[in-house]
């Protein structure tokens with residue numbers, strides 16, 4: 450059996466090596482390292498793929514979130530509601546901009562922000578909601594967009610984990626993750642579904658004025674050289690990363706299919722296990738139906754409900770099967786983000802998930818032998 454990896458980037462590279470090597474060699478020859486033609490071409494290609502008017506590349510996903518919030522003109526003291534169960538970047542930028550983070554609980558089945566908890570958290574100072582499309586599928590955008598419209602709030606999608614996923618609205622209309630809110634942020638960190646070979650990120654929006662504002666912000670607040678109209682930052686995607694992303698973008702749907710195929714095999718193997726809960730998709734198909742396009746499985750995350758999660762992690766590590774716990778500590782309990790405003794009873798779901806979740810190896814190169822070895826090992830241990 451081939452060695453199992455959590456993410457297999459070198460295996461994936463083999464399929465796109467020629468194109469990537471040629472474009473990188475060309476960048477070396479032309480020295481167009483920053484703002485070169487590759488960056489512009491990637492931006493256009495991603496706009497077409499997503500069906501969004503503006504893609505603004507930047508240096509990483511955390512910057513993308515920060516710049517999106519700066520672009521919207523959020524001010525110190527404005528309240529921004531986001532999920533307690535996510536990577537810290539989301540709440541970090543809210544705090545950095547001296548906005549007030551308001552953490553709320555998540556849904557136990559999808560791991561995404563609980564819209565009822567969002568509604569309860571809205572106050573006259575609330576200005577924005579940041580749904581994180583966690584592990585590869587969208588939050589309940591029908592309800593969130595309605596709620597935001599009713600209360601005149603911005604919706605900033607944290608799409609670092611769900612690029613390529615489709616969301617089907619109640620009326621049957623489909624849209625890509627990251628194109629539904631006022632603005633969205635994504636990350637091209639190497640292990641993300643569309644990953645560069647270094648750092649990268651982008652902001653998406655359909656709003657022309659906001660896009661113009663953001664194009665200035667990423668470039669020191671300049672719209673005309675050496676005229677600094679707003680306070681900006683320096684945040685760019687470099688040409689080499691853009692070249693890598695251009696090679697991968699045409700394969701993103703195929704990559705998504707391969708991840709779903711692996712998820713389907715996992716979920717079939719774990720069906721009928723009393724203490725193992727497989728991930729649920731919003732349309733209830735558990736990623737098993739062949740037409741599923743709502744989940745791109747950035748992570749394939751189980752819940753181990755008989756208290757053996759930590760022991761399982763240790764066992765898998767000893768057996769050489771990689772796994773991850775995303776995320777082991779709720780944000781409201783992190784030293785940097787604790788606050789008297791929160792009570793433990795506000796977060797029953799997150800507090801349970803941090804003890805139950807385990808993410809399995811998930812990438813485009815998993816084979817049947819590896820999947821069977823992983824699922825047999827887990828089933829044997831959990832029931833042992």
Ligand SMILES: *Cc1c(COP(=O)(O)O)cnc(C)c1O
Pocket residue numbers: 509510511512535536538539581607609610635636637638648649650
């Ligand atoms: C990865 C990630 C980010 C940050 O992206 P970077 O490119 O690492 O800065 C933000 N939010 C979520 C949910 C992520 O998974």
